[in-house]
Amino acid sequence: MGETSDTHATALRRGWTTGACATAATRAAYEALLTGAFPDPVEIVLPRGERPAFALALEELGEDVARAGIVKDAGDDPDVTHGALIVSRVTRLAPGAGVVFRAGEGVGEVTRAGLPVPPGEPAINPVPRRMMAETVAETARRHGGTGDVEVEISVPGGEALAQRTLNPRLGILGGISILGTTGIVRPFSCSAWIHGIREGIDVARAAGLAHVAGATGSTSEAAVRALYGLPDHALIDMGDFVGGMLKHLRAHPVERVTIAGGFGKLAKLGQGMLDLHSGRSQVDFDWLAARAAERGGSDGLKARIRGANTAAEALALAGAEGVDLAAAVAEAARATALATLRGAPVGIEVLVFDRKGELIARAG
Template sequence: MDDKDKPMRKGITTGTCAAAAAKAAILAWQGQHISIVEVISPQGVTLTVPIVETKIITGGGCGTVIKDSGDDPDITNGVRIESKVVLTDKPEIIIKAGQGVGTVTKPGLAVAVGEPAINPGPRAMITRAVAECLPEGKGAVVTVSIPEGEKLAARTLNPILGIVGGLSIIGTTGIVEPMSEEAFKDSLVPQISVVQALGYNDIVFAPGKIGQDIAINRYGIPAAAVVQTSNFIGHMLENAVKYGMRRVLLFGHLGKIVKVSSGIFHTHNRMADARLETIAAYLAANGAPQEAVKEVLAVTTTEAAMPIIDRYNMTGVYQILAERASARAMRYVFGDLTVGTVIVTLKGDILGLDQTAREIGGHLGWKLDIK
């Protein structure tokens, strides 16, 4: 069997790691320094987890697991996840965030503001794993730590979601399925609930970090209202409807927005790429000479097309493309959202925008430096 035909290896979630480390910590306190434990997933599946280190501390124990994400390209693969458990005389289990585990600072997530960023599934797993080993009448304080967590969190959506100080302990099933496109798409959606929970009915969708930074830093759009869609603009529009958002401002580089203008809502270049053809078509429809159309079709990037558009005095096409992107986006969600569009260069200069974009941007208090 070729490697490409082999089934992808599953892994375990950070929640499973934390639960296993906590169980190993209790067993260490009881004098059992074991190399493997079993924990139960929220769906009742028994998971076997290797333990790399245990030790006894005053009043309890510590356990450590190395996260194994299987064949999933998870940022936490290979990191140490530690649980320290201290027994108490009060029969309850309290879970705290240690080093490298974030704290929730914005509403709209599965965990309340001020609480450790440990989701309900992992909380249930940790609580069950510890309760199985506690003496009758005893409780425990469980502190979960990820020593590298704060550094790694800067490369996740946590800062946008308002999770500060580290990573989240997540996992609804306890098992990591090798990353699918659907899983990544779904990981973007909580940004919408955070924006809504902060009181916004209007939301700004930026396909990437460059557009997000331009919207916030150059045009003064509130950071709390701006979310990244990656290539999944259609998916995020659909979820904006589900969350009851009223208006969406698409804000991005010509290379992404022009795809929306032609009805492409998954903008990865391997899915669809009609950027230059779309620009050429709209140039032709608005009176550009044949030479201009041919020159645009001969280049390889939208940035390279911009000087051609300038040279032929056809910059009005950008507003048309913005209007078209808004119309196609509203058609995509059957009119359940009002959409405006802003098209920018990589440097952040606005090329085109429609009237709805002006209205949404004005409502959000942007500092527009064009008339």
Template sequence: MTLYAIKEGKKLRCGYTTGSCAAAAAKAAALLALGQDAVPAVQLQTPRGEVLTIDIVSCQRFPRQGRCAVRKDAGDDPDITDGVQVAAHVSLTSGGIVIAGGPGIGRVTKPGLSCPVGEWAINPVPRQMIRTAVEDIARQCGYTGGFAVTISIPGGEELARKTFNPRLGIEGGLSVLGTTGIVEPMSERALVETIHREMDSRRAAGEKHILAFFGNYGVDFSRDVLQIDTEKRVTISNYVGESLDYGAYCGFSDLLLIGHAGKLIKVAQGIMNTHSRYADGRTSFLALAAMLHGASPAVGQAVYDSVTTDEALRIIQDEGLLEPVMALACRKIAYYMEQRVHGALRTGALLFSNVYGVLGYAGAAEELLTLHRQRSELL
């Protein structure tokens, strides 16, 4: 792969999606099925127009059949499928093109995903890429019959347990994914699309309430301290704004975000992407809030200079100001969350710290927490 992306001042190499790998393997296997010689590489045009040259790592010819494999190259992206083999077995048929999954490919068991329930988890764009690839070979060889294409990923079932697939309702293996054919290193688009897929799955299952977390800290705290079931959660990483937007778009009735104060204090300033490379301001907000409630400039400076949120909170607590400062933070969080959705759904946020426990409730958080507790008791 010779395409690159610039991320955080670094030149990072792009990679191939599993969809591109599957299409390339199918193209090479179709050649074998039609009696052509094995090729070391094939060219493939991506949905956005790039022409890729993808190496073929293994080939097997059978009567009217061929099997080829491509080794997934995710570039500089930390993709769990980097290095796996994506294989395609192609058989000649009397007509039409049928695309199926084999070992290592999951099946969809819940509604709301790009593929219907019961179907192989080979998404629409990769399916079209596979179809186009074998159609190209048919034209090249003057063939007018059909193809049966089976995609497989050796070891895919084990790898899938380390992904979101089980929570999304994809069982038995990995998904064949990709909307552009290219893996962009540390792609934010891919992360946001994963959040959307989780929400789609929840909504299609009839869910009206979103229980959202930044990551594992909130999940562990909710399970161990708040004693609520987190199985049907949505993990939003740093993407507060995009998650609120999509929750409103999908027609959910409410969203409860449970998160560490270190993340949610940022939302109190209208920061809707909480990654540190975009914005911080945690100690700035806490220092100002403390001084607005009577802290001296020296205390404000100490809060401002704190290395961690918990250290800032300790200073504020020592001044007897933790409750009013957290109340102000909750009012601001509620304001910015409500402003983001403009009344399309009810919003709430619960702030916590592993040191200080629950620090406050923003918006409709207390009522929504009660709702999720009641739902947990029914399970």
């Protein structure tokens, strides 16, 4: 299904967003409603002009309603909706009604402010809505329709899939979101995760929260939640993308922000890294040795830290000599965060937790 632009067999294969699949299904269903025949494959125009074609997995035609479905192909991206069936049910409406969107089975409904669509609306983002409205209008022009339809998007099994996304935390209930700005999923681009971080901050701001926390992982998130009693929508699923969170906060500040994580991840932030993924940044043991020396560590400790295999080993070596290396990392990480914020009115705190979720250092 679909097409790719990759020319090398070893290249990662791109895929298609839920928004692109919903648009193609909508075009197929509406064309069948107007002509009695489903186009298969069905071609659409993406926002940047690409014209992919999609094979249909579902076709149902009634008198005033038609359904078409497309199996989402996310390419080589580890997308939770890869393989999901995206269904569009198009129903004729009276002239002048326009295009009305509905959430069917497995598509969520927005319940909190701060998202791109208001509470009470189906979780179909603005670009997919525009793509579907445009394809309805084009299909109406070509085949003599009025363009007045109800478009109901459903994803069988979508409610279960949504539990593996940020939707419950963002207040999107009952299923997944129909997303996408270009129509294309680029493998491992990280754009979806950073988009989720931005939405999390926007929801927290709209709810009037004065304190949010971004954590590098589940252990530190559980620990910071317990420490402050924070609600779900105050917890930003930052993961490795501390830079993405801080850059959004720079333009959309929150009064108080806690950055929580393990020693190794926050050591990389202290070094000045804004992407903490192990494949894109590494702990610098020379840097850790220098921080230990600043805290009174001996030349022998510096040598041992330089030869350490892991950040945890370096921390243990420093602890054995009574050197608070975690505190040094927390302070350096906070300095990096403040520099990234460039004077934005955000109070930053950094908390370092061990692997058991115990707080071992705090700065700010």
